[in-house]
Amino acid sequence: MIHIIRTRKFKSAAAVVLIRQPLTREFATYSPVICDILAHASAKYPGIRQMRTAAEDLYGAAMNVQVVQRGEQQILEFYFESLTRDGNFKRGMEFLREIIENPLVVGNGFNRDFFESAVSHIRNDIEGRINNKAEYAERRLIEEMCKGEPFGVSADGYLEDLDKLTSPGLLGYYKKALDTFPRDICAIGDVDESDINIFASPKREIVIPPASISYKPKQPTYFTEDFNTAQGKLCMGFRSKANPVGKDFYGLWLFNSLLGGGPNSILFKRVRERESLCYYINSVNYRAKSLVVIRCGVSAENFERVTNIVLEEVAAIARGAFSPLDFQNAQSEIIKRLRAGEDYPNTLLNYYVSQYLINDKDTLTDAIAAISALTPVDAIEAAAKVYLDTVYMLK
Amino acid sequence: MKTFHSDTLDEHMYYYKTKSNASVYIFPKPGYVEKQALVTVRYGAADEEDRFPMGIAHFLEHKLFEDDEKPLFERFTLLGGSVDAFTSQTQTAYYISCVDNFFENFRLLFKAVQTPYFTDDNVEKEKGIIAQEINMYDDNPGWRVYMNLNRALYGDNGALSKNIAGTLQSINDITKEMLYDCYKSNYTSDEMAVIVVGDVEPEAIVEAVDEFFLLPASASARTRSLPDAAPVVRNKISSSLQVSQPIFEIGFKERDFFTPLGLRTATGKVLLDIIVGDSSPLYERLITDGLIDGPCSMDYISGSFYGHSVLSAVSDDPMAVLSRVMSEIDNIKSNGIDPVRFERIRRKQLGSFIRGCNSIEMMCGAAAELFIKDMTLFDYVGAFEKLTLNDCAARLKEHFFDPAVSIINPL
Structure with missing residues (x-):
C-alpha cells in the first residue's frame, strides 16, 4: 500500500514504512535484533556517527526504527519526520531507503560488531521490561492469557533465543523479509507521490491471516x-x-x-x-x-x-x-x-x-x-x- | 494587547495584561479544530510555606476540581471538553481542551479554579488516592533517580528536593483550613497566567478573561527563592530498586545566574548534544564499548532560582560513563568546538522545536512552563536563533565542571 494524507496544515511531513510478518514464537527474536542493527549502520552510513549526522543534517528530522506488535503481526516500522522546507523530506525518504534496502553487509552476514552489540542491546531491553511495573504487568497478563496464541508471543523477543542467532542467519532472514513480507508506506503532509514511491517492492508477498478471536467462557x-x-x-x-x-x-x-x-x-x-x-x-x-x-x-x-x-x-x-x-x-x-x-x-x-x-x-x-x-x-x-x-x- | 510574530515558527502571539496583573498569552492556530486553555499559578512544591505540610500545593490541585454541584469532570464532558491539571516544583496548572463550546468550557475552567470547596469529608477521602499516587512514584526508577539528583545538587532540604505529592505522613496532616489558607495566599492574579492555543479570535479571548477572571492581586509582592549558586552538596547518591541495570543521571549545577535564562537553556541543551548527543564521537565509543545501549536523554532544567544540565541513561557502569564524559568535556575545552557540528546541532534543536509546534498541547504546556521562568515561546526560540559558537565556548568552561551523579542500582 502507498498512501498519502495530503495536507498543508502542519509544519512538517512524516512517513512510515512497514515491513510486516506474522508474529511467531519461532522468529520473534529476529526482528528486534535486525532493527537494532539497521538503526546503527548501513552500507552508505557505515558507522553510528555517519548515520546520525546524516539525520541531523536534515534540520532536526526525527528518525526511528522499531519493532511493533499490531494484532498478531510483528512489524518493522521505519518512521521519518522533518520540516517540509528545503527538500528535507524528499532527502529523508532517500535516507530511509538506504537504511532499509542497503544494510551494512560483510561476507554473508551483517557486520559482526553491530550484530553483537545488537544482541546485547536486545538482551538488556528484554531484561529491562521489569523497570516499568505497569507495562510489565500488562505484558505478563497478555502472555499468560494468550498462551499458545500468536498474540501472546512477545514481539520484543526472547532471552533464550538470543544465543542461537547468527549474523548470516539474520541477514538471510532479512533478505527473505525484503523479498516476501508485505511492505506499506503511508505519509502525511505536503508530500508528492514521487517523494515516497522510491522503495523497492517485494518480489512476491506472503499472505498474513487476520488475528484469531478465541472465545471460550471459563472460570478465570x-x-x-x-x-x-x-x-x-x-x-x-x-x-x-x-x-x-x-x-x-x-x-x-x-x-x-x-x-x-x-x-x-x-x-x-x-x-x-x-x-x-x-x-x-x-x-x-x-x-x-x-x-x-x-x-x-x-x-x-x-x-x-x-x-x-x-x-x-x-x-x-x-x-x-x-x-x-x-x-x-x-x-x-x-x-x-x-x-x-x-x-x-x-x-x-x-x-x-x-x-x-x-x-x-x-x-x-x-x-x-x-x-x-x-x-x-x-x-x-x-x-x-x-x-x-x-x-x-x-x- | 500586544502582537508578536516569529518568522522561524510562523506563529503569532498576543499578549495582554489584565487590570489585576494576570498575564494572558494567545496563540491562534488557524485551521485547527481543537482548542486548549490553561490557567497556571506560580506556586509549586518548591514554593510551599513552612507552616504547611509537604505536598499541599499538589493536594490543592487535586481538590480544586471539587464542587458543591455535580462533578466538574462530568460538566466538562457534557460540554464536549476534557479537563486535567498538574503540579510541578514551580507551578500548578489547570487546563481544558475541547472542540465545541469553547467559551462555556473556558468559563467553567475559571469557575473551577476560582471556587474552592473543601469539606472535612472530601479532604479525608482524597488522602487514600494521593497515598496511592505517592506509592506509584516510589516504585518508579526514573522518578527516584531524578529526585536523588536534585538532593545531590541542592541538598536534602533544597527547594527541588521536596516530594511534589508529599509523604504518606505529611498528607495525613492536611486539613481543609490549611487548603483554604494556602489557596488564598497563593492563588493571586499577579502570579497567574492564562494561555489559549487554537483557532480563536484574540479579542474575544481577552474579553472573556476580563469577564471570567475574578481573583485579586496579592497585597504584597511574594518573596521568591534566591538563586542557589553554591557548589553541589553531594557528588554521588546511590539507591536500589527492582531494576535490571543501573539507571543514572549526571548533573552540572548552575553557578552563573547573571547569564539570561534563555541563553543558559540554549547553551545547556546544545552543549550536551555536542558532548554526548547521538552524532558525537563519545556516543559512538560508549555504544561500541558496550557502556550504553541507546541515546542519552539530555536537558537543561531551570527556573529563576535553580538550573542544571542533566544527562541520563542506563549502563552497567555509570561511573565509567561519567569519567568518559568528563574527559570528553576536557578534550572539547582544549580543542575547541567544531563549528560545523555546532551549527548542525543548533539547527537540529531549532528544527525539533518547530516540529513540536504542530501540537497545540505542546505549545500550551511549554508556554506555561516558560511563563513561570518569565519567558515566552518566542524568547525560547530566539535564544536558539541568536546562539553563537562563542556563547557555547564560554559556557562550556563556566558550567561543565563538578558533576553530581545519581544512580539507581538493581537490588
Whole structure:
C-alpha cells in the first residue's frame, strides 16, 4: 500500500514504512535484533556517527526504527519526520531507503560488531521490561492469557533465543523479509507521490491471516508475582467475540469507554473517587483480538476488593444499570478524541494505518457517525458478551 | 494587547495584561479544530510555606476540581471538553481542551479554579488516592533517580528536593483550613497566567478573561527563592530498586545566574548534544564499548532560582560513563568546538522545536512552563536563533565542571 494524507496544515511531513510478518514464537527474536542493527549502520552510513549526522543534517528530522506488535503481526516500522522546507523530506525518504534496502553487509552476514552489540542491546531491553511495573504487568497478563496464541508471543523477543542467532542467519532472514513480507508506506503532509514511491517492492508477498478471536467462557485464571513493590499492579483481561470491524467493534469501544475510558468512567468514579482505593484505574480495548483489559495501581491487600468491584460493574452494565449521563459521557469522550485527532499528524497517520491493517474502510468521519449512532443497548450487548479470562497481580 | 510574530515558527502571539496583573498569552492556530486553555499559578512544591505540610500545593490541585454541584469532570464532558491539571516544583496548572463550546468550557475552567470547596469529608477521602499516587512514584526508577539528583545538587532540604505529592505522613496532616489558607495566599492574579492555543479570535479571548477572571492581586509582592549558586552538596547518591541495570543521571549545577535564562537553556541543551548527543564521537565509543545501549536523554532544567544540565541513561557502569564524559568535556575545552557540528546541532534543536509546534498541547504546556521562568515561546526560540559558537565556548568552561551523579542500582 502507498498512501498519502495530503495536507498543508502542519509544519512538517512524516512517513512510515512497514515491513510486516506474522508474529511467531519461532522468529520473534529476529526482528528486534535486525532493527537494532539497521538503526546503527548501513552500507552508505557505515558507522553510528555517519548515520546520525546524516539525520541531523536534515534540520532536526526525527528518525526511528522499531519493532511493533499490531494484532498478531510483528512489524518493522521505519518512521521519518522533518520540516517540509528545503527538500528535507524528499532527502529523508532517500535516507530511509538506504537504511532499509542497503544494510551494512560483510561476507554473508551483517557486520559482526553491530550484530553483537545488537544482541546485547536486545538482551538488556528484554531484561529491562521489569523497570516499568505497569507495562510489565500488562505484558505478563497478555502472555499468560494468550498462551499458545500468536498474540501472546512477545514481539520484543526472547532471552533464550538470543544465543542461537547468527549474523548470516539474520541477514538471510532479512533478505527473505525484503523479498516476501508485505511492505506499506503511508505519509502525511505536503508530500508528492514521487517523494515516497522510491522503495523497492517485494518480489512476491506472503499472505498474513487476520488475528484469531478465541472465545471460550471459563472460570478465570489468577497469577501473582511478588516484587516487593510499594504499590501493587492489578490487570484483568476480559475476552469478547465482537467483530473487530463494524458495529460490533464500535459497541465494544463504547463499553470500554463507559467502564474505564476516563475520569467520567464508572470504574474511575467508583474505585477512585468514591472508595479512594487507587490513583489510576482504566481500561483499554485490544481491537484485533477483541480483548478489554483493566489496569489499576492499588495496594495488594485491596486486589480482591477491586477485582470484585470490576466484575460487579461489568455485570451492572450488562443489566443496563447505568445512567443516561454515563452513557452520554462515554460517547462524547470518544467523539471528542476522534475529532481532535485531526490536529495531530501522528494520530492521523496511525489511524489510517490501523484501519488499513484491520481492513476497515471507515474514515474518522465515518467512525464519528458510527459512535454517535450507538444507543445504550449497544453497550449492554457488548457487556453481556465479555467474560473474565485471566487476572494478573504484581505485588 | 500586544502582537508578536516569529518568522522561524510562523506563529503569532498576543499578549495582554489584565487590570489585576494576570498575564494572558494567545496563540491562534488557524485551521485547527481543537482548542486548549490553561490557567497556571506560580506556586509549586518548591514554593510551599513552612507552616504547611509537604505536598499541599499538589493536594490543592487535586481538590480544586471539587464542587458543591455535580462533578466538574462530568460538566466538562457534557460540554464536549476534557479537563486535567498538574503540579510541578514551580507551578500548578489547570487546563481544558475541547472542540465545541469553547467559551462555556473556558468559563467553567475559571469557575473551577476560582471556587474552592473543601469539606472535612472530601479532604479525608482524597488522602487514600494521593497515598496511592505517592506509592506509584516510589516504585518508579526514573522518578527516584531524578529526585536523588536534585538532593545531590541542592541538598536534602533544597527547594527541588521536596516530594511534589508529599509523604504518606505529611498528607495525613492536611486539613481543609490549611487548603483554604494556602489557596488564598497563593492563588493571586499577579502570579497567574492564562494561555489559549487554537483557532480563536484574540479579542474575544481577552474579553472573556476580563469577564471570567475574578481573583485579586496579592497585597504584597511574594518573596521568591534566591538563586542557589553554591557548589553541589553531594557528588554521588546511590539507591536500589527492582531494576535490571543501573539507571543514572549526571548533573552540572548552575553557578552563573547573571547569564539570561534563555541563553543558559540554549547553551545547556546544545552543549550536551555536542558532548554526548547521538552524532558525537563519545556516543559512538560508549555504544561500541558496550557502556550504553541507546541515546542519552539530555536537558537543561531551570527556573529563576535553580538550573542544571542533566544527562541520563542506563549502563552497567555509570561511573565509567561519567569519567568518559568528563574527559570528553576536557578534550572539547582544549580543542575547541567544531563549528560545523555546532551549527548542525543548533539547527537540529531549532528544527525539533518547530516540529513540536504542530501540537497545540505542546505549545500550551511549554508556554506555561516558560511563563513561570518569565519567558515566552518566542524568547525560547530566539535564544536558539541568536546562539553563537562563542556563547557555547564560554559556557562550556563556566558550567561543565563538578558533576553530581545519581544512580539507581538493581537490588
